Each structure stands twice: as structure tokens, then as C-alpha cells.
Amino acid sequence: MHELVIKGGRVALDDGWADCDIGIDDGRISAIGNGLSGETLIDAAKRWVMPGGIDAHCHLDQPVWGGAGNADDFESGTISAAFGGTTCIVPFGMPGPDMSTIGAIDRTLDRAAGRAVIDYGLHAVVTMGTGADVEQQLSELAGRGIASVKLFMTYQGFAVDDDLFFKVLDTAHNLGWIVMVHAENDAAIRRTRQRLIDLGRTDIRYHVVAHSETMEREATHRALAFAEMTGARMTIVHVSSWQSAEEVARARSRGVDAIAETCPQYLFIGSADLDRPAVDAARFVFSPPPRSPRSHQHLWQALIDGGIDLWSSDHSPYFFADKIGKAETPGFTTTLSGIPGIETRLPLLFSEGLLTGRLTLDRYLDLTSRNAAAIYGLANRKGSIAVGLDADLALWDPEVRWTLGHAALHSRVDFTPYEGRTVTGKPTSVLVRGVPVIADGVLKAKPGFGQFLPRTAADPARSGKPVEETTPWLDA
Numbered sequence: 001m002h003e004l005v006i007k008g009g010r011v012a013l014d015d016g017w018a019d020c021d022i023g024i025d026d027g028r029i030s031a032i033g034n035g036l037s038g039e040t041l042i043d044a045a046k047r048w049v050m051p052g053g054i055d056a057h058c059h060l061d062q063p064v065w066g067g068a069g070n071a072d073d074f075e076s077g078t079i080s081a082a083f084g085g086t087t088c089i090v091p092f093g094m095p096g097p098d099m100s101t102i103g104a105i106d107r108t109l110d111r112a113a114g115r116a117v118i119d120y121g122l123h124a125v126v127t128m129g130t131g132a133d134v135e136q137q138l139s140e141l142a143g144r145g146i147a148s149v150k151l152f153m154t155y156q157g158f159a160v161d162d163d164l165f166f167k168v169l170d171t172a173h174n175l176g177w178i179v180m181v182h183a184e185n186d187a188a189i190r191r192t193r194q195r196l197i198d199l200g201r202t203d204i205r206y207h208v209v210a211h212s213e214t215m216e217r218e219a220t221h222r223a224l225a226f227a228e229m230t231g232a233r234m235t236i237v238h239v240s241s242w243q244s245a246e247e248v249a250r251a252r253s254r255g256v257d258a259i260a261e262t263c264p265q266y267l268f269i270g271s272a273d274l275d276r277p278a279v280d281a282a283r284f285v286f287s288p289p290p291r292s293p294r295s296h297q298h299l300w301q302a303l304i305d306g307g308i309d310l311w312s313s314d315h316s317p318y319f320f321a322d323k324i325g326k327a328e329t330p331g332f333t334t335t336l337s338g339i340p341g342i343e344t345r346l347p348l349l350f351s352e353g354l355l356t357g358r359l360t361l362d363r364y365l366d367l368t369s370r371n372a373a374a375i376y377g378l379a380n381r382k383g384s385i386a387v388g389l390d391a392d393l394a395l396w397d398p399e400v401r402w403t404l405g406h407a408a409l410h411s412r413v414d415f416t417p418y419e420g421r422t423v424t425g426k427p428t429s430v431l432v433r434g435v436p437v438i439a440d441g442v443l444k445a446k447p448g449f450g451q452f453l454p455r456t457a458a459d460p461a462r463s464g465k466p467v468e469e470t471t472p473w474l475d476a
Contacts, residue, residue, distance in 0.1 A: 002030060002038040004434055009044025009395065012051065012361055014370075014384050022049065024391040027433035032387060042429065042436075044395050051365065051385050052087025052118075052392030052430065053346045054372035057180075057237055057261060057312035059338070060089075061111045063096030063104075065157065068322035068336055071412040074115035075447045077317065077342060080411040082118050082437045082445070084343035085350075085427035087392035088382050088453070090121040090372075092150060097157065101130040101137045105146065109452065116450030117443075118432050119392075121378065123180060124149040126168050127158050134164070135171045145454020147377040148178045150237075153219045154186035154287075162226075169230040173466065176457035178233040178259070178375060183219035183244070184211060184288060197333060204281040205274040207332035208289045216288050217243035224251035224258055231464030235259040235375070238314050240266045240288040242298035245307055257464055259375060261310035262299055264341055264348045265290060269417055278330045282323060283417045286316065287337040303367060304359060309375070311349055311367040315342035317413045340413040344404055346394075351423035355398065377455030391434035394427040402426055 002023035011018050013032070023031030023038060060077040062070050072080065081089055095104035101124050108122055124146050126134055138149060151168060152158035160168070172179045193210045196202065201209075220236055224247060227234040239245050239262045251258040265284075271291055273284040284290060302308040316338025327334040346368060353359040359367070365384070373383025381390050402408065404418040430438040437445040 002036060004040045004042065005036045005038030006042045006044050006049060006393065006395075007036070009047045009049035011049040011385060012365060014365070014386065016361065022385065022391070022393070024434040027391060027435070029385065029387050029389055029391050032385070046397070047395040047428065048398050049385070050085065050394045050396055051369045051383060052394050052432065053085050053368045054088045054090070054378065054382060055081060055086050055313050055315070055342060055345060056090040056310060056372040056376050057263075058089055058091045058315035058342050059094065059317070060091050060315070061108070062092070062094040063099070063107070065096070068318055070317050071319045072315070072317040074112040074120070075117070076410070076412045077315070078116045078118045078120070078450055079443060080343040080409065082430050083410045083427070085346040085394040085396065085430060086118065086342065087394065087430060087432045087437075088119045088378065089342075090123055090376055092125050093122045094125050095127060095130050098129050101126055101134070102140060104130070105141060112452065114448040117437055117445040117447060118450045119453050120450055121376065121453045121455050122146060126151060126160065126164065128160055128164060129157065134167050138168070138171050138175060138177070142175050142177070142457060147176070147455040147457040148180060150180040150182070152182045153223065154182065154184040154189055159186045165226055166230065169226055169232040173230050173232045173463050174460055176460040176463065178235055178458070179227070180235045180237050181223045182238070183216060183223045183236055185215040185219045188215045188218070193333065202331035202333055204278055204285060204330060204332050204335060207285055208271045208274055210332060211287055211289050213241040213243045213291060213295070216241055217247055220244040220247040224248065224256055227251070227258065228254060228256045229467045231466040233257040233259070233458065233463065235261055235310070237261045237312070238263050238266070238288060239299070239308065241291045241295040245298055245302050249307055255464065259309045260302070260307065261312050262303070262308050263312055263314045264345055265314070265339060265417065267296055267299055268348060270296065279324065282320070282330045282335050283339070283415055285323070285332070285335045285337055286314070286339050300358065303353065304363065306363070308367070309371045311345065313341040313345040315340055317411060319413065320415045339417050340411050343409050343411060344416065344418055347404070347423050347426060348418070350396065350425040355424055377457060378453065380456060381453065391431055393431045395429040396425055396427050398425050400424070400426050
């Protein structure tokens with residue numbers, strides 16, 4: 001007799017679909033089979049039982065930069081995530097001005113405590129202003145369950161120089177951490193932005209020019225070359241274009257431990273969406289920007305064949321008034337970059353990837369939960385429906401058709417770039433550690449139910465060989 005049994009669902013196991021029951025005890029999956037009995041039963045008839053999603057790239061309750069703070073804190077953001085079928089997130093301990101990397105983690109843990117309704121880890125962030133003692137700070141955080149760090153190659157206040165880049169890569173290599181990189185060439189963006197301003201070309205559509213595919217491609221190539229030199233593991237976040245995706249593939253062919261992440265906005269929004277009246281176009285401003293149909297097609301194929309490893313939201317929640325600012329006519333120089341997506345991430349891929357047959361179940365599970373768990377040190381707890389793992393489950397109605405829109409979503413952000421898009425399939429009940437957070441479309445969990453998850457770094461001995469340890473004179 002189990003504490004809880006999910007009965008009669010079509011269950012997405014690692015080796016395929018199975019019509020079976022799931023037994024749950026002490027918050028973990030204790031049995032998978034038929035005819036299981038439990039003190040409490042949840043009827044999953046006509047439902048697809050999926051692993052809870054893991055969103056390893058999202059932003060919540062960050063310090064104010066540029067005059068605007070996040071609309072979502074850890075309460076509203078995790079509620080929104082849960083309604084979208086996500087049971088675990090790994091956002092960033094983002095530093096404010098002159099805040100250390102450790103200080104940023106401490107701030108974020110304080111902001112999350114008592115608010116989250118699903119489980120969460122944190123990524124560290126290093127900038128030029130987070131302190132000279134990078135190795136010491138990251139080593140201390142490793143003892144506190146942090147296993148990844150993000151670097152920016154652009155944005156004033158965030159972009160790191162090459163010396164700091166290498167210092168972080170070397171430290172991460174020794175710790176077994178993975179380094180996440182926002183890859184865009186900052187000098188090229190600043191140069192092109194100013195030339196566009198001088199030419200009077202400040203309409204929002206020029207955001208695509210100021211952050212061209214070439215600038216992303218060059219930075220991706222350079223970041224991966226740095227990973228190759230140091231032997232570090234690297235995730236190129238929000239790969240937006242075919243050019244950057246090809247750089248990742250080329251690096252892998254050279255033996256670089258390179259991981260590629262993309263986001264829904266790079267498959268479902270295009271550069272033509274910025275060629276609209278300003279206030280309408282502002283809904284589609286994010287960085288890197290939306291790309292061409294060629295990039296859409298290339299990224300879909302990469303999702304299918306494994307060229308892309310991760311499907312993340314890059315949820316960047318701003319109220320629309322803050323996003324467009326006080327400019328009489330919003331332009332690419334005045335509109336804040338970033339869109340919401342923590343709740344729509346899984347429904348979009350479920351509808352347009354899994355149900356259409358574009359993606360196999362195996363690829364869908366890799367992209368939405370399994371790979372994030374394996375890459376970011378959560379595979380001992382999360383990512384699959386398997387005995388011994390946390391009972392993080394989402395029961396999906398695969399037939400319901402519904403319309404994405406602000407009124408249907410749960411983020412505090414007052415717009416969505418997917419307004420009016422119809423999708424098929426919706427999570428109706430969501431469990432975290434065997435406890436219903438959402439039950440038949442109704443929020444049940446109280447703020448604070450979600451727990452901080454210490455994560456496990458990889459074995460440093462499995463990292464690549466840095467260039468100083470090579471012996472080219474012995475090469476054939």
C-alpha cells in the first residue's frame with residue numbers, strides 16, 4: 001500500500017510510453033507497475049503523465065538595472081511555471097551594481113525563501129564588478145550546492161573581459177562546473193548601434209540589425225574556442241540562429257564539451273514581428289533578437305536531431321509600461337529587452353513538437369527535463385519518471401485546445417508575445433515531490449513549499465584537457 005498512487009495514465013517513461021500506475025512514498029517514486037494500491041488515488045485516465053519540466057534558464061526578482069525591476073518574484077514566477085507543467089527551475093543569483101557573486105546568491109536565496117511553490121536551484125553570475133577573488137567565491141559556492149556560473153559577453157555592467165573569462169573557465173574546470181555564456185560581440189553591437197542612431201534608424205525593427213546573427217556567431221565561436229583552450233564545459237545559452245548552431249556543431253566535432261540551448265521565441269517569433277507599429281513591436285524585443293525563417297527551420301531540425309540540448313524559457317518579466325519606457329515612440333534604443341515565457345515554454349513544444357510528431361517522445365523528454373537534470377547536477381533527484389526520483393509529475397490533457405494570452409496565464413507580466421496563439425495540450429495537475437501543487441487547474445500549494453536544491457558538480461577528472469597539457473609534437 002503506497003501513500004499515493006497515480007492510476008490509469010499513459011506514462012512517459014525513459015524507454016517509451018506505458019499504461020501503468022505510479023506509486024509514491026515520502027515524496028519519491030517507489031513503484032511503477034499495474035494494479036498498485038494506495039491510501040490516496042489520483043485518477044489519470046485520459047491523461048498523459050509526464051516528468052515535471054525543468055527550466056534551467058529564467059530570471060526572477062532580480063536587482064533593478066536600467067530603472068526597471070522584474071514583475072515576477074519567486075511566488076508569482078513559480079506559480080506561473082507550475083501551471084505550465086514545470087516543477088523545478090534554476091534561475092540566476094544576479095548581482096546588482098557592485099555586488100559580489102556570493103552576495104548575489106545570498107540575496108536571491110533570501111528573496112526565494114518562503115515564496116516558491118516549486119523546487120529551485122541557482123546559477124552564479126560573474127561580472128567585472130563582482131570581485132577580484134573569483135576563484136575563492138566560486139569555490140565557496142561549490143560547497144553550498146552551486147554547480148554552474150554565467151558570463152555575459154555584452155551588456156554594460158555585465159560583460160567580462162577575456163582575462164576574467166579565462167579565470168572563470170579555469171576555476172570551473174577545476175570544480176567540475178559548467179559555464180553558461182551569453183554570446184554576442186559587445187564592441188560590434190556598440191559600434192552598429194551608434195551608427196544606426198547617427199543615421200536616424202531607431203525604429204524597433206533595427207534591434208535585429210544592432211544584434212545581427214554575425215555578432216552572435218562570432219561571439220559563439222570565440223567563447224567555444226576559450227572552452228577548447230581550457231577544457232571547460234560550456235553552455236551557449238539562447239542559441240537563436242543557424243549560424244550559432246553551426247558553430248556549436250563545429251566545436252563538438254573538435255571534441256569541445258559544448259551544449260546548446262534555445263528558447264521558444266527563436267522558433268515561434270521572427271524578425272518580421274519587429275517590423276510593426278512601435279507599441280506592438282515592443283512585445284517582441286529580446287536579445288539575441290528573433291531571426292529569419294532559415295534559422296527557424298535550422299533550429300527545428302537541431303531540436304529533432306540532437307543539435308540542441310536544452311529548451312529553456314529565458315523568462316525575463318517586465319511590466320509592459322516599464323518595457324517601453326517613457327519615450328513618445330518606443331525605439332530599439334529605449335525598449336527593454338526581455339519577454340515572459342516560463343508558463344508557455346512547455347505547452348508550445350508539447351503542441352507543436354510532440355503532438356505534431358516533429359519530435360519523438362525521447363527527444364521531447366531530453367529537451368524539457370532529462371538533459372537539464374543531467375547537465376546541471378539534478379539527475380539524482382529530478383528529470384525522469386523512475387523509481388527513486390522525486391515524484392515531480394505533470395498530468396497533461398493531450399486533447400484540449402486553448403488560447404495563449406495574458407488572461408489565461410499566471411505571471412504578473414501584463415502581456416505575452418504569444419497572445420492569441422492556439423495550442424493543443426495543457427497540464428491540468430502538477431505534483432512536486434508527490435504533493436499536488438496544481439490539482440485540476442486549481443493552485444493548491446502555499447508559498448514556501450518549494451525547496452532550494454543543492455546541485456552536484458561533475459567529476460573534474462572528466463573535464464577536457466587544457467591546452468597547456470597537450471603535446472602536439474607527439475601528434476601523428
